[in-house]
Structure formats: structure tokens, C-alpha cells
Amino acid sequence: MTTENAGPVPFRQAAWGTAALADRLRKLVGPTHVLVDADLIAPYETDWTGRFIGMAACVVRPGSTDEVAAVVRACHDAGLPMTVQGGNTGLVGGAAPASGSVLISLTRLIGREPVDVIEAQVTVGAGLTLEALQRHASAAGLHFGVDLAARSAATVGGLVATNAGGVNVLRFGSMRQQVTGLEAVLADGTVISRLGGLAKDNTGYDLPQLLIGSEGTLAIITRVRVRLVPQLPARAVALVALPGTGAALELVAAARALPGLTAAELFYPAGLELVREYAQLSAPFTAPAGAYLLLECAGPVDDLLGLLEASDVIADATLADDATGRARLWAYREQHTEAVSTHGVPVKLDVSVPLRALPELVARLDDTVAAVAPKARVIVFGHVNEGNLHVNVLDAGEEVVEPVLRLVAALGGSISSEHGIGRAKAAWLGLSRSPEEIATMRRIKDALDPDHLLNPGVLFS
Numbered sequence: 001m002t003t004e005n006a007g008p009v010p011f012r013q014a015a016w017g018t019a020a021l022a023d024r025l026r027k028l029v030g031p032t033h034v035l036v037d038a039d040l041i042a043p044y045e046t047d048w049t050g051r052f053i054g055m056a057a058c059v060v061r062p063g064s065t066d067e068v069a070a071v072v073r074a075c076h077d078a079g080l081p082m083t084v085q086g087g088n089t090g091l092v093g094g095a096a097p098a099s100g101s102v103l104i105s106l107t108r109l110i111g112r113e114p115v116d117v118i119e120a121q122v123t124v125g126a127g128l129t130l131e132a133l134q135r136h137a138s139a140a141g142l143h144f145g146v147d148l149a150a151r152s153a154a155t156v157g158g159l160v161a162t163n164a165g166g167v168n169v170l171r172f173g174s175m176r177q178q179v180t181g182l183e184a185v186l187a188d189g190t191v192i193s194r195l196g197g198l199a200k201d202n203t204g205y206d207l208p209q210l211l212i213g214s215e216g217t218l219a220i221i222t223r224v225r226v227r228l229v230p231q232l233p234a235r236a237v238a239l240v241a242l243p244g245t246g247a248a249l250e251l252v253a254a255a256r257a258l259p260g261l262t263a264a265e266l267f268y269p270a271g272l273e274l275v276r277e278y279a280q281l282s283a284p285f286t287a288p289a290g291a292y293l294l295l296e297c298a299g300p301v302d303d304l305l306g307l308l309e310a311s312d313v314i315a316d317a318t319l320a321d322d323a324t325g326r327a328r329l330w331a332y333r334e335q336h337t338e339a340v341s342t343h344g345v346p347v348k349l350d351v352s353v354p355l356r357a358l359p360e361l362v363a364r365l366d367d368t369v370a371a372v373a374p375k376a377r378v379i380v381f382g383h384v385n386e387g388n389l390h391v392n393v394l395d396a397g398e399e400v401v402e403p404v405l406r407l408v409a410a411l412g413g414s415i416s417s418e419h420g421i422g423r424a425k426a427a428w429l430g431l432s433r434s435p436e437e438i439a440t441m442r443r444i445k446d447a448l449d450p451d452h453l454l455n456p457g458v459l460f461s
Helices: 011-015 019-029 038-045 065-078 130-139 156-161 207-211 245-255 269-279 301-310 323-334 336-341 355-370 398-410 426-431 435-448
Strands: 058-060 082-085 102-105 121-125 179-185 191-194 220-227 236-242 261-267 291-297 316-320 347-352 377-383 388-394
Touching: 019 058, 019 065, 038 058, 038 102, 065 102, 065 179, 065 191, 065 220, 121 130, 121 156, 130 156, 156 220, 179 207, 191 207, 236 245, 236 301, 236 323, 245 261, 245 291, 245 301, 245 355, 261 323, 269 323, 269 336, 269 377, 291 301, 291 323, 301 316, 316 323, 323 336, 336 377, 336 388, 347 398, 355 377, 355 388, 355 398, 388 398, 398 426, 426 435
Parallel strands: 058 102, 082 102
Antiparallel strands: 121 220, 179 191, 179 220, 236 291, 236 316, 261 291, 261 377, 347 388, 377 388
């Protein structure tokens, strides 16, 4: 389900209007930040997975909220659709341009204010990478609660727009829990700004929360104020071999008693073998297991050791509390994405189910995929405490999407746990939302973007 190319290269300039509009955009952001050449635009037109490709009329790179507002007004006046893009690390085609749209790249919005150590908050530009935000917080003696493998490219604005989660949701929550305010540009160029960061502010509708997770369909987020947390004390990591998914759930339930528990990551033998081949890693245990659980605790290694010694479901385990050892154990989990991608373009399905249904989902996935793609390989890993699995299907196409999503819905789950709906899942939104909910969301879209110029095709089919 990809966006199709709109035509040959010469179509680009014709698609986005007159030379007068081109001149207007160049005057707004500078001539070097309006790209129309096919070779310069190409990197922006394919999403990170390689599954979704569009053809942008042009790429515009504003450098401030005022410039974003001016660009949006120009596109609005011309009736041109706009696609919003941050680090382009999404997995559902939400930042791949709708053909003929003006692609607004936010990567120049990298400003960062000094950390407010009293409030434990900071305001940053939407184009700042997660890694840069983490470094900025660390330099002030604080920590940002969200982390994920794409930290070097994923941007704060994109994380907010998709309500991203990552590996520390168990302790700190998703992006929704981190945001204390934001600034955004509506579809007509109006700027709304709520950056005060008040802990208590009950003065009507919470507009920032409305925009979180809206995937760029209601407004373009330009600045974000986030809360920070104290830096983690000494950390310990355990990699545990288990008989299967049920045992992993049992161990996680016991691990929640640890006050410092920060992560609980699940993966399986097929994924482990790919990672070992890709990263040239040795086997973590002498004997294979049915499932593997990685636990991280912000505390002494003795906390994890006591948990493991009290459990009767563990086949084997290894622990580390030094930086080198922790990184070595995390590599078995974090390098899944890169290892999968070396074997082709995967179909990526980020889903979640109630914890009680997780063993059944895992047990039925292979047969569900094999029924429509007999030669496919299914690689599964994810955040077990939230019932969130990243289902990666190799050697298959879009035919596997609907059966997997219908299985998830039948088990009472969500077809999108932390990456959004994007273009990839828009046709199946009804599996997770009722007709009444979708109608209400459409009314909100109509109110804030009546001409449907922002991210057309995203969220709604």
C-alpha cells in the first residue's frame, strides 16, 4: 500500500504551481532551502523502511516557527497539500510525501533553550534529534525519559506527533507523558503556543494533548517543552533464557516489584540468530531457549539477582552492571531492526494486545502469515510489559498486513501501538476504533484543517 509516483521528473515543478509561488517560498526561507531538483529531493521521498515512496512537488526547509507559518500560509493560499517530515524514521509511511505535495522538512528547527533545573523541564525545536535532547539534559544533570534505537535520527517533533514509546515506557511512559507544552502551526498558518509548562493548568481544552499523536494531520509542531527526570543511578541488566512467552510474562509480573525496573524487552530464537549473524555475536547461552527477556533495573545488580534466584521459570541468565557488559547484553535486543533490514525490505507491523492474549498472539502469528505467504519469515520482538510486539515479516508483501491486523483486533488489541497509523494502516483504522470514534476524529480534522491540506492520506483512508 504505497503512494504512487505522480510522473516523470519534469512534473515536479508543474505540480506545485507557478514560478511566482516558487519565488515566494524562496523569499520566505532562503533559496538554498527550497529544493526542486530530483536528486536533492529523492532522499526525502522514501521512508526509512523502503516500503513507502512518494513524489514531492518540492522540499521546503523552514528554520523557525515564523518561517513554518509563512510557508503554510503560502501553501494554504495556493490550495496545495503539505506533507510534514522530521527525521523520516517512521515505519508506517506517515512522512512519505503524498504525490504532488509540498514536503515541509523540520530538520532545521534544532534550537534548544537552557535546561530549567528548578522545573526539570526544557524547550527545544521539533527538529532536534532525540540523542541531542538526551545529551542536552545530561549536561544539566538530568535525564529524558524516552529512549529508542533510532535516537540519532528521530526528532522530538516526530516523536510527539506519533506519541512514540520506546524501551522505557514501563517506567516513564510514552511521549504523551513527557510533554508539558508545545508550539504549533495550524493549516491556515495560525500559530498556537502553550510553552509555560505549568504542572496544573485547567483552563479549558488541552490543545497540546490533542496534537500529540495526531501524526501531523491537525497542525505542524514546531517547538516542544518536555519534562526531565533525575539521572538514573547505577544500572544493571539481565538477559534471561525462558521456556516461552508465558514464562516471560510471569517473570515480568514479579519484576514489577523492583522499584528501579526501567525496561523489559522480549525476543525469540529466530531474531536472536539474525542478530548474531549480523553483529557477529556469540551465543548468550550454551543451550537454546523458547524466548529471551532482557530486564534493566536502575539499581544494584543484587536487585536483579534476587529476583532471578526467586524465580522457578528461568532456564538460564546472565547479568552485567558495567557499561561494557550492559551494552553487550542490550545488543542482542537493540540490533534486531538493523539485522532484519539486511535481509530485505520487511513488512513492519507494530501492534499490542492485552497481556493475557500475548502468548496466543505469538503462537498464532506464524500460521497466520504462512496462510497467505508460505515462504515468509516472521521475526518478533518488543516491549513485553505493554503487550507491544514489533512483527517483522520478511520475504512477503502487503498480503500479510490484513490477516495479522485482524488477528490482533480479534484478540482485543491495537493495530498500532507506538508508530501511528500513517498511510500503511489507514484502511484498517476501523479494526481499532469504532465508527463513532472515527466520525468524531474526522470532525476535529474538518474543524482544524477544513481543506484537508495537512498530511493527506495519513490516519484517514
